[in-house]
Amino acid sequence: MRIEKLTDIISLQRSVEQANVDHLTTVRQVIEDVQKNGDEALFNYTEKWDGVKLSSLQVTKEEVEEAFASFDPQLIQDLEEAAANIRAFHAQQARQDIDFPLAKNSYIQYKISPLDAVGLYVPGGTAAYPSSVLMNAIPALVAGVNRVVIVSPPSKDGKLPASVLVAARIAGITEIYKVGGAQAIAALAYGTETIKAVDKITGPGNSYVALAKREVFGKVAIDMIAGPSEITVIADHTAFADEVAADLLAQAEHDRFASSVLITTSDRLAEQVAVEVEKQLLLLPREEIARASIENFGRIYIAESLEQAVEAVNDLAPEHLEIITEQPEELSKKIRHAGAIFIGRFSSEPVGDYFAGTNHVLPTNSTARFSSGLCVDDFVKKTSIVYYSEEMWQEQYPKIARLARLEQLEGHARSVESRSWDKGDSKND
CATH class of the missing domain: 3.40.50.1980 (Nitrogenase molybdenum iron protein domain)
Known part of the structure; x- marks a missing residue:
């Protein structure tokens, strides 16, 4: 390794694969193909790039059970203990709703809600990463996400690595698909006949996966471009x-x-x-x-x-x-x-x-x-809630109207002023 005296700024410029123009062109073509042709595109790309012709995309319960039964019991115990540690730490991150009372029987709130569905990308091919399953799945489950999906490229035998399936079972994930690459990201973002779309995609991958996540951002949320x-x-x-x-x-x-x-x-x-x-x-x-x-x-x-x-x-x-x-x-x-x-x-x-x-x-x-590492906050959304009583409105609306007119938004001012006190009890007679 090269030894140097430390200067004020360290500069190690790395060639970032994600910037590869040819990769980006391919990714965009794949996403368009998956949007247009759904499962057919997924099967075609899996055969082309992973070298395996699948008859079904979804991992069966029997495949998971077979993987679990054949796996080293000591490693199962190790993964279970690791999962317990991850779950215990992330449980401390869980947020509570905020209820903030105001004067005159009014209040504001901050509501914490889990996302409906998230997709977890687990790298595959020449290696298997059960730790990625645990690190992505457990915070989502702690957050209360109802539907957690795993996608991962199959091996040449048409299966996912046993360690990935074991980790998924330990985490509590049952919806697992044998598809990887940019096509998997497109399927999670837009949905196909077999894979229902999700709200957020997390997990690491190669340059094609990273580029695909960047391309679908906005249609779905993503964790980061790693x-x-x-x-x-x-x-x-x-x-x-x-x-x-x-x-x-x-x-x-x-x-x-x-x-x-x-x-x-x-x-x-x-x-x-x-x-x-x-x-x-x-x-x-x-x-x-x-x-x-x-x-x-x-x-x-x-x-x-x-x-x-x-x-x-x-x-x-x-x-x-x-x-x-x-x-x-x-x-x-x-x-x-x-x-x-x-x-x-x-x-x-x-x-x-x-x-x-x-x-x-x-x-x-x-x-x-x-930015920060993945955590429970990445799998929830926060909604503010406002309740003003009539008494609170009466006291505050002139101030709100003045601020609206300061910004030359007359419609905003009229909106808050329109709750007139002289309308009587009639609503829509």
Whole structure:
């Protein structure tokens, strides 16, 4: 890994796949085809791109039961415990309605309502991500969403990975479809003969999926346009080089465009981590991917002080931040911008990815400056309710009318003034 002195601004420009013009053209064609031809388009694209000819899109109850029966009992127990942790943490995020009384028997309220239906995209193909099922499904269910749907591309055998189906059963999701890519996003947004449209789409995917989510935004809501994974580690002389290197590679193995950054006050640690990264790369099953990430978007920066390191992190606003220093908790209080923060030697980022209970769907590409990770709030909507009594109206309407006329909206003024007191009891005689 390249070692550099830390300057005021860290710049690691990454080629964002989502900007690929050819991909965008394809995505738009797919969306139009699905809108026009429904299920037929889904079957055709699944055969073309996933290499499997399906007779049915929906996963059957028998397929789920078969997956569950064949799965490692220890892994089932692990997934169940992870799900319980995620559910317990997200339950604390649930909002309550707000009832705010006003004078003269009037009131305003803030009503929290779950979305009717959401679609969860779970990546597939060469890998399986049961953790994505839990992280997306559980907050939606905690929020009270009535219909939660999973879409995921099938393997060559025409099935979804057993781990995905097991996680879906543990989460409590029964409506699951074997379709991926931009066509799955289009189906969730516009509906087909088999797949009924939803109100919001969440979950990560490749560039085609990300572009499709952007294209259907407005017809449905989406969680975010996620970019490649990122980690920044702040470490001092107390950190162990082999552990830091492993943490950097844990993100690098995700994607060729992933970014792994170490900011340290220790010259010695910087040199040791660079050696360790190379040593561990040779033993990593996904070495080719991780090496491309490290060579292009991996950096080790030497900071003059931890204060300078914190300033750099707040500029970078990384998806994941680990703090491995003598007093990590104190340092964490100075961080303003990060998707998730992992404090201390034993809180490496995968703890949050899989088990602690926090959500691993997080903002990337420095969007942690203004956005947050997936949570229960993403699956509810808020409605304000206003009730004015006649007495309250009489007291307030002149003020409201004046403000309306200030903005030259005479119709607004007349609307509030039209509740005349001299109309008597007759309503529509």
